[in-house]
Amino acid sequence: MKKIIILAGNGLLPKLIINKCKLKKIFFYVLYFSNQQYLEKYPNALKVTFGNVLTELKKLRKKGFNQILMAGSISRPNFKDLKPDLNSIKLLPKFVKKIMEGGDNNLLKLVINELERFGFKILNLKTFLPEIFLGIGNQTKFKPSRSNLLDINKGMKILINNSKFDIGQSIIIQHGSVIGIEAAQGTDNLIKQSYPYLRGINQGVLIKMVKKKQDSRVDLPTIGLKTVKNLKKYSLRGVAYSANKTIILNKIDVINYCESNKIFLFGL
Structure with a gap:
C-alpha cells in the first residue's frame, strides 16, 4: 500500500489532501507545524517544529513512508525558535545561510534537496489533486x-x-x-x-x-x-x-x- 507523509501548513489544502487520501484508501501520516484543531483528533498526525521534523521524518521512513506532499502556508522560522535536535543541527548552517539569502525559492530548494537526499520522493500536487x-x-x-x-x-x-x-x-x-x-x-x-x-x-x-x-x-x-x-x-x-x-x-x-x-x- 502507498504510504504518504503530508507536511501540512495552514489553510484548506491539507484537508483536501487528507480527504483525497481517504477516498483513494491511501495510508497517510500528517506532520503539521502550527496549531490545527482538526488534526489533533487524528491518531496518525503529529505537531512538529523545524527543529525536530527531520527526526520524525526519519522515523516514518523506517515504517515505509517514502513519499511526501507539501501543502499549506508555513511561516518562516524565527532563529530563536529553531531549537534543532541532533538530526537537524547538522543542517543548521545550510538552513541559516538560505534564510539570510532571502526569498522563498532558495529555502524551498534546500528543503527539497535534503528530503530527496534522505530517500523521499516529493509528489506533485497537480498529479495528486x-x-x-x-x-x-x-x-x-x-x-x-x-x-x-x-x-x-x-x-x-x-x-x-x-x-x-x-x-x-x-x-x-x-x-x-x-x-x-x-x-x-x-x-x-x-x-x-x-x-x-x-x-x-x-x-x-x-x-x-x-x-x-x-x-x-x-x-x-x-x-x-x-x-x-x-x-x-x-x-x-x-x-x-x-x-x-x-x-x-x-x-x-x-x-x-x-x-x-x-x-x-x-x-x-
Missing part, C-alpha cells in the same frame, strides 16, 4: 477588456522579470500603472493596501503567476474564496493566473462568486 486547478482562458462569462489584457500582459512581464529576485507572485495594475507588488504581506493584504491608489472602480487587475523556474511541487500561487471576495470589496475587475499551475481552493464556490459579481477569472 488535479481537480483544484483551472486551465487557460476565461473561466466565467465575464471577459477582461482590451485595457485589462494590456495590464495583464504588462504584469506578466514584470513578474517574470522579478522572478530572479524571488520577491512575490502577484501584482496589481490599472491602466498601465503598477499599483502594488506582492512582497512579504501576501496577496490579500496587497489587494487591501492597493485600494487607496486605484483610479475609479472595477478597473484594476490582479495577476498571479508562478515564478520563473519555480519547482511546481511547492509554493504554487493560490486563489481562494477570500481572494475573489477581496477583489469585489476593493474594486478590482478580475484576476489572471498561471493556468494549470495555480491552486484554486473551493473552486466551484470561487467560480460561482465570480459569476455572481461580474469578476473575470482568466488563465494564462
Whole structure:
C-alpha cells in the first residue's frame, strides 16, 4: 500500500489532501507545524517544529513512508525558535545561510534537496489533486477588456522579470500603472493596501503567476474564496493566473462568486 507523509501548513489544502487520501484508501501520516484543531483528533498526525521534523521524518521512513506532499502556508522560522535536535543541527548552517539569502525559492530548494537526499520522493500536487486547478482562458462569462489584457500582459512581464529576485507572485495594475507588488504581506493584504491608489472602480487587475523556474511541487500561487471576495470589496475587475499551475481552493464556490459579481477569472 502507498504510504504518504503530508507536511501540512495552514489553510484548506491539507484537508483536501487528507480527504483525497481517504477516498483513494491511501495510508497517510500528517506532520503539521502550527496549531490545527482538526488534526489533533487524528491518531496518525503529529505537531512538529523545524527543529525536530527531520527526526520524525526519519522515523516514518523506517515504517515505509517514502513519499511526501507539501501543502499549506508555513511561516518562516524565527532563529530563536529553531531549537534543532541532533538530526537537524547538522543542517543548521545550510538552513541559516538560505534564510539570510532571502526569498522563498532558495529555502524551498534546500528543503527539497535534503528530503530527496534522505530517500523521499516529493509528489506533485497537480498529479495528486488535479481537480483544484483551472486551465487557460476565461473561466466565467465575464471577459477582461482590451485595457485589462494590456495590464495583464504588462504584469506578466514584470513578474517574470522579478522572478530572479524571488520577491512575490502577484501584482496589481490599472491602466498601465503598477499599483502594488506582492512582497512579504501576501496577496490579500496587497489587494487591501492597493485600494487607496486605484483610479475609479472595477478597473484594476490582479495577476498571479508562478515564478520563473519555480519547482511546481511547492509554493504554487493560490486563489481562494477570500481572494475573489477581496477583489469585489476593493474594486478590482478580475484576476489572471498561471493556468494549470495555480491552486484554486473551493473552486466551484470561487467560480460561482465570480459569476455572481461580474469578476473575470482568466488563465494564462
